[in-house]
Amino acid sequence: MFMNFRRIHKCQCVRLLTTGLVLCMVMVCWEELDHHVVSHMRSYTYRYLVNSYDFLNSSFAITSKHQHGKDGADVGVVNYPYLINHPGKCGGVGGGDDVLLLLFVKSSPENFERRQAIRDTWGNESFAWSELGANVRVVFALGVHPDVGRRSGVQRALLREDQSYRDLIQQDFLDTFHNLTTKLILQFHWGHEYCPQARFLMSADDDIFVHMPNLVTYLRQLLSSQSGDKDLWVGHVHRGAPPIRRKESKYHVPDDLYPWPSYPDYTAGAGYVVSGDVAAKIYHATLVLNSSMYIDDVFMGICAKAMGVSPQGHVYFSGEGKAPYHPCIYDHMITSHGHATDVRLLWQEATDPAVYHRSRGFMGNLYCTAVRVMLLCRPYYQNTYSCMAAFT
Template sequence: MMFMNFRRIRKCHFVQLLTTCLLLCVVMVSWEELDHHVVSHVRSYTYRYLVNSYDFLNSSFAISSNRKDVSKGVDGGLVNYPYLINHPDKCGDGKSLDDVFLLLFVKSSPENFEQRQAIRDTWGNESFVWSELGVSMRMVFVLGVHPDAGRRSGVQKALLQEDQVYGDLIQQNFLDTFHNLTAKLILQFHWGHNYCPQARFLMSADDDIFIHLPNLVKYLQELLSRQSGAKNLWVGHVHRGAPPIRRKASKYHVPNDLYPWPSYPDYTAGAGYVVSGDVAAKIYHATLMLNSSMYIDDVFMGICAKAMGVSPQEHVYFAGEGKAPYHPCIYDHMITSHGHATDVRSLWQAAADPTVNHHSRGFLGNLYCTAVRVMLLCLPYYQNTYSCMAAFT
C-alpha cells in the first residue's frame, strides 16, 4: 500500500514537472512577443502619462549649425533633393495665388499607376470637389525614384508620360523606400510652403486610402464656421504613448541609439491626417531645425509637432491600419478607410451615393444605424479601424 502511494506521488510530481517545463517553454518562445505587447506598452504609458518629459526633442534632434555634414545629409541632416517632376504653378502662377481650401498630398510608389488612376477617377477628382462640394482642392501625388536600378529607367519614362497627361506628379530624386518615408513627408511640407502657402488645410494620405471627400469637406467647413480660421488643427487617428519597437525582425524596428526613450510623442497614423495652414507652416519650420534620422514618418511628424507645441486631435472616423466595414450606416460618417488598393471605385460608388444618408434619417433611422455600428465596430476584429466610440457618434 505504501509502495502504491509512493508511486502515485512520484507520478503526480512528474506530471507537475512536465507541466511546468511546458509552460516555461511557451513563455520562452513567446517572451519577445509578450515583452513587445505588454511590458513595453506598460513602460511606455507610464513614461508618457507620469513623466511626460519631451524636452530632449529640441536638443537631441536639433541640427547644429556647426556641423559640416548637414548639406550632405549625414546623420539625418537636412537634404534638399532636386525635383525630377514639379508643378510650381499648381496653386497659382506666382503673381496671383488661387483660393485653395484643401491641398491634398497622396504618397505613392512609382509603379502604382493603377492606384493613382483609381483615385483620379473617384475621390481625388478636383472637378468633382469643385462642382459638387463647392470648394477648391489641389491634389498631387508625391514620390521618389524606383529603388530597383534595373527597372528605374523604364518606370521613370512611364512616370513622365503619365505626368504629361495628368500634370499631378511631384517627384524628387531619392529612392522610394520605406526608410525614405520621412524624406517624402518633408517633400510635402516644403512643397506646400513654397508653392501653396495659402491653402487653408493640408492633408497627407497613402495611395491605398479611401477618403470620403463630401464628409471631410463638411467637417472642415464646420470647423471654419465654429472657430476663428480653424487654427492649430492636427486631426487623425491618434497613437498615444506608443513604444518604439525593438524587435529587429519588425519593419518598424527602431534601435536604441536612434531613439533611446521608452515612448514616442503622440502622433497620428500616417495613412491619413489633416492639418490647418498654420500648423503646416510650423511643421515646415520644424523640419528646418530637426534632423530627419527618424525614418518612421508618422513618428517624425510627432517629433516635429511636439517641438512646435502642436498636439494631435482624435477623430473617430479617421481609420488607423484597417479597413472600415462596408455599410451605409458607416458611409454616412466615414472620413478615411485604409487598405483599398483594388476596390476604390466600387466603394466610391457605394459611399458617395446621395441616398446613403437616408438610412440614418429620423429617430428610427438613427436608432437602427447606431445598433448596426455597435455590431460592426464594437468587436475585436475591427479594432484597427474605427473605435467602438464611433458607433455612438
C-alpha cells in the same frame, strides 16, 4: 462505491500533456510577449507620469555649425532636386487661387493603377468643384524607383503619366520605406513654397480611401467654428506608443536613434489633416530638426511637439485598419485604410445618395447606431474606428 483508476490515469495524462503544451508555448513566446508588455508599460508610464519631451529640441536639433553653408543656404535638410514639378498647381508661385485643401498622396512610382483609381474617385478635383463647390488640389508625392534596372523604364512611364494628368511631384531620392520622412519633408516644403494659401493640408497613403464629401463638410464646419482653421492636426492618434526594438520588425528603431521609452503623440501616417498655420510650423521644424527618424509619422510627431502642436483624435479617421463595409459607416466615414484594389467599388457605394436617406430620422438613426455598435464594439476590433464612433 467503486473508482475507475484507468479513467483517472487517462485524465491525469491529458492534463499533464495539456499543461506541458501550454508551458512550451509560453516559453517559446515569452521573450516577445515580455518585451511587448514591458515596453508598453514603460512607454505609458513615461507618457502619462513624466510626460516631458523637452529632450527633443536638443537631441534632434541640427547643430549650429552645420546649419549654414558658405553661401548662407540652409544645409541641415538635403534639398533634393525636382524631377517633376508643377509650381502653378495652386495658381502660381506664391499662391493665387483660394484653395480649401491641398491633398498630398504618398505613392510609389510603380503604383499607376492606384493613382488612376484615386483620380477617378475621391481624388477627382473636378468632382470636388462641381459637386461640392470645393477647391481641392491633389498631387502625388514620389521619389525614384529603387531598382536601378527598372528605374529608367518606370521614369519614362511616369513622365508620360504626368503629361496626361499634371499631378505628379517627384524629387531625386530613392522611393523606399526608409525615405518616407524625406517624402514627408517634400510635402511640407512644396506646400510652403507653391501653395501657402491652402486652408488645410492633408497627407494620405495611396491605399487609403477618403470620403471627400464628408471631409469637405467637416472642414467647412471647422472654418465656421470659433477656432476656425487654426491649430489643427487631426487624425487617428497614437498616444504613448513605444519604439519597436525587435530587429526583425519593419518598424525597428535602434536605441542609438531613439533611446527613450515613448514617442510623442502622433497621428497615423495613413491619413491626417493639418491647418495652414500648423503646416507652416511643421515646415519650419523640418529646417532645424534632424530627419534621421525614418518613420515619417513619428518624425511628424517630433516636429509638432517641438513646435507646441498636439494632435486631435477623430473617431472616423482610420488607423492601420480597414473600416467595415456598411452604409451606416459610410454616412460618417472620413478615411479608411487598406484599399489597394476596391477604391472604385467603395466610392460608388459610399457616395450613393441612398446612404444618407437610410440613416435619417429617429428610426434610421437608431438603426444605424445599433449597426455601428455591432460592427465597431467587438472585442479586439482595433486600428480603425473606436467603439465611441458608434454613438457619434
